[in-house]
Amino acid sequence: xxxxxxLRTTPLYDLHIQQQANLAEFGGYKMPLWYPxxxxxxxxxxxxxxxxxxxxxxxVLSLAGDGAFDLLQQCFSRDLNRxxxxxxxxxxxHRSIYGLFLKPDGSxxxxxxxxxxxxxxxxxxxxxxxxxxxxxxxQQFAAPSVQIMDHTDRIGKIDLQGPAAAKILEPLxxxxxxxxxxxxYFSFVGDIFPGAVRPxxxxxxxxxxLSRSGYTGEFGFELFCAxxxxxxxxxxxxxxxxxYGLIACGLAARDSLRTGAMLPLSHQxxxxxxxxxxxxxxxxxxGPDGRGFTKPFIGAEALQAGSPYHTYGFxxxxxxxxxxxxxxxxxxxxxxxxxxxxxxxxDMAIDRVGTAVVSIxxxxxxxxxxxxxxxxxxxxxIRINRVHKTGETVLLVAGxxxxxxxxxxxxxxxxxxxxxxxxxx
Amino acid sequence: MKEIDELHxxxxxxxxxxxxxxxxxxxxxxxxxxxxxxxxLGDIVFVELPEVGAxxxxxxxxxxxxxxxxxxxxxxxxxGEIVAVNGELEDAPELINEDPYGNWIVExxxxxxxxxxxxxxxxxxxEMLKG
Numbered sequence: 001x002x003x004x005x006x007l008r009t010t011p012l013y014d015l016h017i018q019q020q021a022n023l024a025e026f027g028g029y030k031m032p033l034w035y036p037x038x039x040x041x042x043x044x045x046x047x048x049x050x051x052x053x054x055x056x057x058x059x060v061l062s063l064a065g066d067g068a069f070d071l072l073q074q075c076f077s078r079d080l081n082r083x084x085x086x087x088x089x090x091x092x093x094h095r096s097i098y099g100l101f102l103k104p105d106g107s108x109x110x111x112x113x114x115x116x117x118x119x120x121x122x123x124x125x126x127x128x129x130x131x132x133x134x135x136x137x138x139q140q141f142a143a144p145s146v147q148i149m150d151h152t153d154r155i156g157k158i159d160l161q162g163p164a165a166a167k168i169l170e171p172l173x174x175x176x177x178x179x180x181x182x183x184x185y186f187s188f189v190g191d192i193f194p195g196a197v198r199p200x201x202x203x204x205x206x207x208x209x210l211s212r213s214g215y216t217g218e219f220g221f222e223l224f225c226a227x228x229x230x231x232x233x234x235x236x237x238x239x240x241x242x243x244y245g246l247i248a249c250g251l252a253a254r255d256s257l258r259t260g261a262m263l264p265l266s267h268q269x270x271x272x273x274x275x276x277x278x279x280x281x282x283x284x285x286x287g288p289d290g291r292g293f294t295k296p297f298i299g300a301e302a303l304q305a306g307s308p309y310h311t312y313g314f315x316x317x318x319x320x321x322x323x324x325x326x327x328x329x330x331x332x333x334x335x336x337x338x339x340x341x342x343x344x345x346x347d348m349a350i351d352r353v354g355t356a357v358v359s360i361x362x363x364x365x366x367x368x369x370x371x372x373x374x375x376x377x378x379x380x381x382i383r384i385n386r387v388h389k390t391g392e393t394v395l396l397v398a399g400x401x402x403x404x405x406x407x408x409x410x411x412x413x414x415x416x417x418x419x420x421x422x423x424x425x
Numbered sequence: 426m427k428e429i430d431e432l433h434x435x436x437x438x439x440x441x442x443x444x445x446x447x448x449x450x451x452x453x454x455x456x457x458x459x460x461x462x463x464x465x466l467g468d469i470v471f472v473e474l475p476e477v478g479a480x481x482x483x484x485x486x487x488x489x490x491x492x493x494x495x496x497x498x499x500x501x502x503x504x505g506e507i508v509a510v511n512g513e514l515e516d517a518p519e520l521i522n523e524d525p526y527g528n529w530i531v532e533x534x535x536x537x538x539x540x541x542x543x544x545x546x547x548x549x550x551x552e553m554l555k556g
Binding site for chain 2: 022023033034038039040041043252253255256318319320321322323345346348375376401
């Protein structure tokens with residue numbers, strides 16, 4: 001036996017093999033790391049045009065019945081009565097919200113996107129292999145009237161990400177006008193769960209749930225469908241996207257894109273330590289004064305006591321990285337160890353112009369040089385034992401190798417995730 | 426990922442167990458990485474080169490290659506002095522992916538040319554890759 005564990009595959013596995021993907025283990029699945037185009041071309045494609053990702057390894061739960069709302073209010077870090085809009089109003093059907101499931105000690109069980117299907121049913125998307133773990137966690141707090149179901153093995157998921165995503169998707173939709181008319185960022189249409197009353201179908205009749213979200217920081221969609229439908233949707237999208245330069249992308253590009261977009265990877269940037277003092281404090285139901293929570297929830301009490309850790313995003317000055325390993329650490333300029341590296345990767349679309357970080361998506365008027373050819377910048381997240389301000393620098397060290405990086409609250413500028421669909425059709 | 430039989434492994438150069446190649450040119454030897462190594466690494470985004478004049482022992486780390494995902498040390502398959510580095514790679518590290526044999530990394534003057542003959546032939550290297 002050469003493999004100690006039996007790896008799972010997604011319904012698109014045979015297509016990945018056909019497309020000569022370089023496969024690797026991730027979250028218990030054998031997933032594409034990159035295709036023959038390479039991780040750099042895939043990263044750039046998503047920023048300039050579009051990329052297609054198999055994300056069927058993500059776990060999909062549904063909560064249904066009386067008490068589903070109360071269960072989420074008790075366990076999810078967002079206040080579902082106050083989470084949408086400037087004067088935060090309640091979550092409503094066809095809207096999604098990002099947050100955390102915390103353990104009672106304030107550490108992160110997993111992050112999740114909760115989507116309201118209707119007032120009594122919710123879709124909860126969590127990370128690879130986390131479906132049973134989160135379901136079990138929720139079950140212990142659930143009223144008997146709440147039905148928690150894990151749909152991971154029957155549902156596939158494909159992410160179409162990049163500024164050309166709407167143009168590529170449009171010809172596949174039966175009624176693109178009505179679909180796109182009601183799709184702000186973090187909203188969805190369709191329903192593929194038991195009890196669906198308002199299904200969405202593609203022009204060929206395939207049912208799906210289409211959400212305007214993703215994990216790249218760029219404009220795009222996530223398509224949830226039956227696992228058995230993933231193959232023809234994948235092929236149809238690649239065909240429709242060919243004129244726009246759409247390419248299949250692997251997890252390496254997904255990782256570098258999300259890092260540049262300041263999005264955490266669960267169990268790496270947030271995880272089995274007390275949550276707090278991170279760039280992601282928006283996931284907590286903070287009161288209007290920024291202190292105190294607007295609702296009680298599992299883990300809240302532990303968080304009120306404060307966390308000894310401070311998590312920051314950073315960007316380097318060239319592509320050089322110090323990988324996050326047990327042997328690497330964060331140091332002050334005087335060589336004092338102050339913490340650990342959580343993520344360190346290279347965003348290939350950015351570079352320094354003077355001290356500023358500029359992207360291939362930055363306009364010339366905003367500072368992109370005419371013939372900008374970025375070499376990429378190392379970037380990621382560190383967890384340290386003290387407060388640092390944006391703009392201050394620390395050292396990442398592994399043995400003899402050491403790089404200086406700047407604490408930042410943004411990494412890749414000029415991202416497209418929140419652009420209006422009308423601008424990108 | 427390339428299958429073993431898809432790898433391009435020229436027969437007129439030698440290989441190391443750490444996946445470097447060495448090609449003799451009169452009294453100097455050019456060093457690069459094999460097609461297998463570049464394929465495993467994926468897109469190379471940065472090459473850290475040694476100083477010309479630096480000397481290294483056989484098997485000593487002389488630089489690093491960084492892909493989007495990883496940082497990999499590169500080891501000198503023969504002891505010697507660096508007489509030239511391929512500066513083109515500093516601006517275009519992807520050249521190694523495009524043509525790992527046309528794009529050497531360093532040129533050395535070996536302190537013991539006998540070490541060249543101790544390296545792996547194409548056949549030996551292929552055997553090693555097949556495990």
